[in-house]
Amino acid sequence: MALGANLNAMAARVRACWRRTGRALFSPFLAALAIAAHADNPEGIAVGVFAFQGERAAISDWSPVIEHLNRELPGHRFHLRNFDADGLREAIAAQSVDLVITNPGYYVTLETLFGLSRIATLQSSHAARSGQALGSVVLARADRVELAKLRDLAGRRVAAVAPDAFGGYLIAAREMLREGVDPESAVRETRFLGLPMTHIIEAVRSGEVDAGIVRACLPEQMARDGLIRMDEFRVLSPRRVEGFDCALSSSLYPDWPIAVTRHLDPALAKSVARVLLSMPEGPGRASWSVPLDYQPVLDLYRDLRVGPYAYLRDITPEGLARRFWPWLLGLLALLAAWIVHTVRVEHLVHQRTRELNDSLAAREVAECRARDNQEKMEHLSRLSILGELSGRLAHEINQPLTSIATYANSLLRREAAGTLTPDALREACGEIANEAERASGVVRRIRHFARKRAAVREPVDLFSLAEEASRLMAGMLVSCPRIVIEWEGGSDRDVLCDGLQIQQVLLNLIKNAIDAARGLPDERQGVRVRLAQVDNRFVVQVVDRGAGLDPAQEERLFEPFFTTKPDGLGLGLPICKSIIEAHGGRLWAEANEDGIGMCFFFQLPCHESSA
Numbered sequence: 001m002a003l004g005a006n007l008n009a010m011a012a013r014v015r016a017c018w019r020r021t022g023r024a025l026f027s028p029f030l031a032a033l034a035i036a037a038h039a040d041n042p043e044g045i046a047v048g049v050f051a052f053q054g055e056r057a058a059i060s061d062w063s064p065v066i067e068h069l070n071r072e073l074p075g076h077r078f079h080l081r082n083f084d085a086d087g088l089r090e091a092i093a094a095q096s097v098d099l100v101i102t103n104p105g106y107y108v109t110l111e112t113l114f115g116l117s118r119i120a121t122l123q124s125s126h127a128a129r130s131g132q133a134l135g136s137v138v139l140a141r142a143d144r145v146e147l148a149k150l151r152d153l154a155g156r157r158v159a160a161v162a163p164d165a166f167g168g169y170l171i172a173a174r175e176m177l178r179e180g181v182d183p184e185s186a187v188r189e190t191r192f193l194g195l196p197m198t199h200i201i202e203a204v205r206s207g208e209v210d211a212g213i214v215r216a217c218l219p220e221q222m223a224r225d226g227l228i229r230m231d232e233f234r235v236l237s238p239r240r241v242e243g244f245d246c247a248l249s250s251s252l253y254p255d256w257p258i259a260v261t262r263h264l265d266p267a268l269a270k271s272v273a274r275v276l277l278s279m280p281e282g283p284g285r286a287s288w289s290v291p292l293d294y295q296p297v298l299d300l301y302r303d304l305r306v307g308p309y310a311y312l313r314d315i316t317p318e319g320l321a322r323r324f325w326p327w328l329l330g331l332l333a334l335l336a337a338w339i340v341h342t343v344r345v346e347h348l349v350h351q352r353t354r355e356l357n358d359s360l361a362a363r364e365v366a367e368c369r370a371r372d373n374q375e376k377m378e379h380l381s382r383l384s385i386l387g388e389l390s391g392r393l394a395h396e397i398n399q400p401l402t403s404i405a406t407y408a409n410s411l412l413r414r415e416a417a418g419t420l421t422p423d424a425l426r427e428a429c430g431e432i433a434n435e436a437e438r439a440s441g442v443v444r445r446i447r448h449f450a451r452k453r454a455a456v457r458e459p460v461d462l463f464s465l466a467e468e469a470s471r472l473m474a475g476m477l478v479s480c481p482r483i484v485i486e487w488e489g490g491s492d493r494d495v496l497c498d499g500l501q502i503q504q505v506l507l508n509l510i511k512n513a514i515d516a517a518r519g520l521p522d523e524r525q526g527v528r529v530r531l532a533q534v535d536n537r538f539v540v541q542v543v544d545r546g547a548g549l550d551p552a553q554e555e556r557l558f559e560p561f562f563t564t565k566p567d568g569l570g571l572g573l574p575i576c577k578s579i580i581e582a583h584g585g586r587l588w589a590e591a592n593e594d595g596i597g598m599c600f601f602f603q604l605p606c607h608e609s610s611a
């Protein structure tokens with residue numbers, strides 16, 4: 001006895017070690033210990049039974065099986081241990097039972113939890129086939145004619161054994177589900193009255209509930225015992241299965257299995273299976289068949305999402321939310337951050353766009369104002385040139401006027417003397433007309449030059465432009481030095497420009513060149529304007545032999561208001577520069593190579609047809 005207890009304790013320790021260290025290493029050793037422990041264990045082989053109808057019923061039902069085993073396998077001592085559902089589970093977990101007899105529902109659950117293996121299935125006397133042994137019947141009182149189908153249970157009160165009772169609830173619940181009535185939510189109330197199941201039948205009979213779910217064949221057994229009469233009740237959604245003689249409201253499932261726990265010696269398990277399969281059938285005595293397929297039971301659990309499939313309940317929006325709430329929270333936080341970010345970016349984009357539009361509008365206004373100012377400056381500059389030259393202008397107009405007066409007086413004198421001939425009259429009048437035309441030409445050119453106007457772009461002959469500027473200059477000066485205009489290269493003379501503006505530049509440069517040589521000997525007077533088309537640009541040089549500038553002055557040449565002249569404004573060159581740059585060109589100045597006088601250059605791009 002002491003040896004057996006020690007072996008048991010040792011086996012338990014080794015099992016724990018096995019879990020920690022690895023099954024492979026200890027498996028043979030453990031098996032040997034386990035066999036030895038059970039063989040010599042004074043308590044023998046424990047057969048755990050789910051005693052759903054109480055201990056007495058269990059003993060009466062299963063004692064023949066135990067006796068048969070003890071008789072056929074005399075080297076072992078089999079004994080019965082009765083449990084309720086929870087007790088059986090705990091006993092298997094504690095490895096205090098070796099064989100398990102339970103209903104199919106609990107079996108599939110225990111198989112999943114503890115790896116039980118069925119070795120035989122009970123063959124019921126009331127079922128023709130062992131795969132079709134267990135079912136449920138749903139009863140209502142016979143006078144409740146409105147209750148005919150399981151679907152009529154929607155909104156009714158139903159009694160059953162327990163939420164996990166196989167025949168006493170789950171089988172019928174699945175059928176209700178199949179008929180479209182959710183047993184959990186569609187019925188008004190489900191009362192679980194526990195065992196014995198006779199309470200359920202009584203509750204139906206007394207009207208305490210509208211219908212009751214019980215294991216199939218129980219009503220017939222109660223009727224046989226004289227407890228009820230079958231005609232007192234009606235069966236909901238009744239079915240007939242050939243060979244099954246009880247009232248039925250559901251499909252049928254395999255009968256109870258007997259299973260071995262993992263720790264039982266496989267050789268002993270095999271012997272037990274062999275002995276059970278050879279157990280003779282007898283009146284009121286169970287017999288066993290080969291182990292059946294319990295997949296229909298698993299399907300039932302899956303449909304109802306209970307037992308091993310209870311986890312499926314979590315795959316609902318609420319279940320998932322319960323399970324993954326930290327992730328969801330994180331996701332929500334990310335989403336919120338993203339929304340905030342997007343809104344902020346959107347807001348910034350709007351703000352920047354508005355700022356950009358404002359600044360564009362402001363720039364446009366500024367450019368408009370600058371253009372306006374430029375035009376005013378150019379106009380002023382032209383007027384300033386005219387102002388500077390006005391004394392000489394008066395002289396220029398005075399010359400033809402003097403000629404006109406001279407011819408007119410000569411005509412008067414001759415007429416008074418009576419010597420006026422028609423030929424002389426014609427000649428004088430012709431000269432008067434010529435001189436008048438000369439004066440009006442000067443006035444026309446000046447008016448054209450001085451008028452206020454907006455900039456234009458058109459092809460203009462550069463050479464003609466320079467000649468016109470020279471003519472204007474000569475017309476405006478009392479004694480104008482020689483202005484030589486030379487075309488030095490290129491076949492195209494048309495430049496796309498505002499002719500008047502370029503003429504203004506030429507006039508300014510020519511006037512400055514003449515001013516630079518004022519008071520110097522005759523050979524230093526005279527201006528040379530050289531024009532050329534080089535590659536894709538026009539190059540203009542205005543060359544003088546004047547006084548030139550020292551390097552410090554040369555640096556400030558294009559600064560506004562830089563002037564060395566007592567009556568100068570210092571605006572001519574800055575305006576010329578801005579005109580040339582507005583045409584896409586460049587204006588600059590260099591001292592002549594021999595150190596005498598200056599050369600002012602400007603370039604203008606050739607437009608397509610002139611390139």
Ligand code: ADP
Pocket residue numbers: 508512513516544546547548549557562563564565567568569570571572573574598
């Ligand atoms: P302004 O003629 O009213 O002085 P400009 O801007 O036309 O204004 O000229 C600025 C200054 O540049 C002149 O005062 C002069 O000192 C200098 N300058 C311009 N052209 C020449 C030149 N060809 N030779 C020497 N100095 C020049």
